[in-house]
Every structure is written in C-alpha cells, then in structure tokens.
Amino acid sequence: MDLTPRHEVEAPDEMRQKMHRRRRRTVLVVALVLIAAMAFITAQGLRNATLFFRNADEAVEQRVELGDRRFRIQGRVIPSTVKSESGITTFEIVHDCVVVSIRHSSDPPELFKSPWIPVVLEGSWVIGEIRNVAGSDTHYFASDRMLVKHTNEYASANEQRLTDKPPEGLLDQCLFEVPAATS
Amino acid sequence: MTSVTHSNAKMTATATTRVLGVLAIAATALMTVLGLLISPADVIQGEAVRMLYIHVPSIWIAYGAFVLTSVSSILFLRGRKRREDRGRHYDRLAGSAAEVGVVFTGITLVTGMLWGKVTWGTYWQWDARLTTTVLLFVTYLGYLALRRLPADPIVRSRRAAVMALISFVNVPIVHYSVDWWRTLHQKASLSVGRRPEITGEMYWTLLYSTLAVTIVAAWLIIHRYRVIRLEELRDEETLAALISSRLDKDDGSN
Helix, strand or coil: CCCCCCCCCCCHHHHHHHHHHHHHHHHHHHHHHHHHHHHHHHHHHHHHHHCCCEEHHHHHHCHHHHCCCCEEEEEEECHHHCEEECCEEEEEEEECCEEEEEEECCCCCHHHHCCCCEEEEEEEEEEEEEEECCEEEEEEEEEEEEEECCCCCECECCCCCCCCCCCCCCCCCCCCCCCCCCC | CCCCCCCCCCCCCCHHHHHHHHHHHHHHHHHHHHHHHHCCCECCCEHHHHHHHHHHHHHHHHHHHHHHHHHHHHHHHHHCCCCHHHHHHHHHHHHHHHHHHHHHHHHHHHHHHHHHHHHCCCCCCCCHHHHHHHHHHHHHHHHHHHHHCCCCHHHHHHHHHHHHHHHHCHHHHHHHHHHHCCCCCCCCCCECCECCCECHHHHHHHHHHHHHHHHHHHHHHHHHHHHHHHHHHHHHHHHHHHHHHHHHHHHHHC
C-alpha cells in the first residue's frame, strides 16, 4: 500500500506563519469592533452632552422651534426675584442680559439659596404673560428639575461673605436694573 | 523595582517600600487633618468642598497612572524583540499602573457622585465629563480583563499594550471635555497654564493632598508590580514542576 501523502505537507514554519497571520487578523477584527463600540457609546453620550443645556438667551432665541419640547436651560438666579409659595418656587434667571421667568415645581437643591448661583433647569416653555426685571415676556419656563451648576471658584467662608452683588461683568451691558433683595 | 527575583520570596516589601508605606500613612493622616479640620469651609458649598481634596487628586493620579501605562506599553512594544526580560518589566509596570489608575478613577467617580448630590442636587448626569470618565473607567477595566485572558504571555502582553494605547486616547478627552462641551461639571480646578481660582489655605491643601495621594499611588504600584512578578514566578515554577513530574512518569513507564 502506498502511504505517501498526495500533497506535500507544509513546512512547520509556513504553518506557523499562516496561524500567526490568522490570529493577527482575528485580533485586529476584535480591536476594530471594540473601537467601533466605544465610538458608538461616546457618540451617544456626547450627543446628549454636547447640548446639555441652552443658555437663557439661546432658549429665548430658539423659542419657536423649541415649542413645548422639554429641554434644559441655564442661567444665574437673580436673588431678589426668588419667591416660594405652596411648593412652587418662582424666580428669574439671567444670561447675557436676557431674563427668563421660571416656575419651578420641586424642591430646589440646598445650594439654590446662594445668590446669583448658576442653575440648570429641566422643563419647557409655557405661554403666559409675565412681568420680570427686564420688562415683560410672553412665555415663562415651567421646570420640575433643578441642578445647581457651581463654578470652579472656591473661597474661604472665613474670609468672604455671600453678598447679593452680581458677579463681576454679569450685568454691565444690560439695559435694565436689578432690584436689591429684601431679606 | 525588580528586587523580588527569587521564587522563595514570600513578601513584596523591602526596606525602601516600608519607609514609603509609613510615609504614605503619615501623608494620608496629615491630608485628613488638613482637609477635614484645618482647611476652611467654602463660602458657597460649605463643608461639601472637602470632597475637593480627594476627588481632584484622585483623577490626577489616575491620569498619571494611565500615562505610565502608556509609556510602559510603548517601551514594551519597542523593546520586546531585543530583550525579553526588559519587555516583561515594562509589561508588569503597565499592568500595575493601570490597576492603580482604575482604582483612583473609581474613587473619582464615587466621590464625584457624593459631591454632586450635595452641590448639583443629583448623583449622576450624562454630561460630557461624567460620560467620558465612566468610559475611561470601563475601557481600562477592559484592559485589565484582557491581561487576564488565557494566551501566550508575550502575545497577551502585546495585545494589552495595544489596548492601553487605544484606551489612553480618552484621557485628554476627559480632561478637556469641560472646555470642549457644555457640562454640568465645573471647569478643571487645577490646570496647567491656568491660574487656579482657589483661595490660599484651600489651594495649598489641594496641592498637598495631590502629593499625599501620589505617595500612596507609588507605594501601591510598586507592590502590585512585585505581586505580578511573584505570580509569574509561581506560574513558571508550577509549569516546571508539571513538566518534571511528567518526565519522571514517562521515565518510570519506559
């Protein structure tokens, strides 16, 4: 009986190289899948994150296209405008000299009481004639979620006291006056 | 760092690391006193500001550890053909630094969530900084998982090194996310080339805390490096014992 192989057996070196190439290809495919998955998560996360909030002036500018859609608005709380009655907190926020009236319906975070604190509010525009420090407006913002956006400025409570004075430059270009808070 | 080379070594400590360990404990104790008792409360955040002294140094140490992982991975990939022992040294260094980096990223996330609840009013928001940080954590966990996959040690180390370099891409994204996108998270408290807006005692406490956490991290990395080396020695010894018992068995049966 002839037991000679019909084809020549591959040299071990050649086999090793082939296996090596195949393994490399597998690792490359796995790496590409991993990168794609990471890119997908990042894109998904950042899609929300890139427009995490609209500043008050932008929200007013885009009022028509926003309609009654939910979104986040950001601005500094004007201390003299804060009022609280039967679980509803009303106040005004300002950004780039644009004032927005807020009607907030849940408990504000602890830091909300700090004057001129920047806040991010979740909610939507509601039609309604309303007066604010800048005059009057046809809409107010109804929110049910408030996040306090503190800055990266830290000052010792021993050396500095909280004042109702607006942060430097915030209202310099504005055409309206902000009344002092009554405590 | 390669002082543990004998298979009969049972411990990872040397005189130097014992001194470093004592220094780490003392530095942490002083950091606690400075952070909790001596440093003042913040004018707006009050006592919650004390989270700053663990949260910020933790992410800086995590960044540093991931830089070390990346540099070691590059050196591993460059040098492995010339000297295998050097290559394995860099691989061990990359692995131990990544472990410590993951631990400190975890600490950053947990302290950040606790701090967030007090200041923002929520534990979590999917803003750019938080999303990229959690992604960083998960990616490096993946890196550590890859290091544990069964494969030829050199092949495994090479894959891990490539993964480390891919994972590192996210580090600058995490850091600059607060500048590139609108986030709930505030801008970086410490940043190269930017004057920190933190008053005296708080600023010095923060710098000191960064130093203290660095000592702790260095101590951990050295010990993890040595544990990895001991694990390798154990595996090599087990393999040698198995081969020799197999050879003895074969000799006995012939």
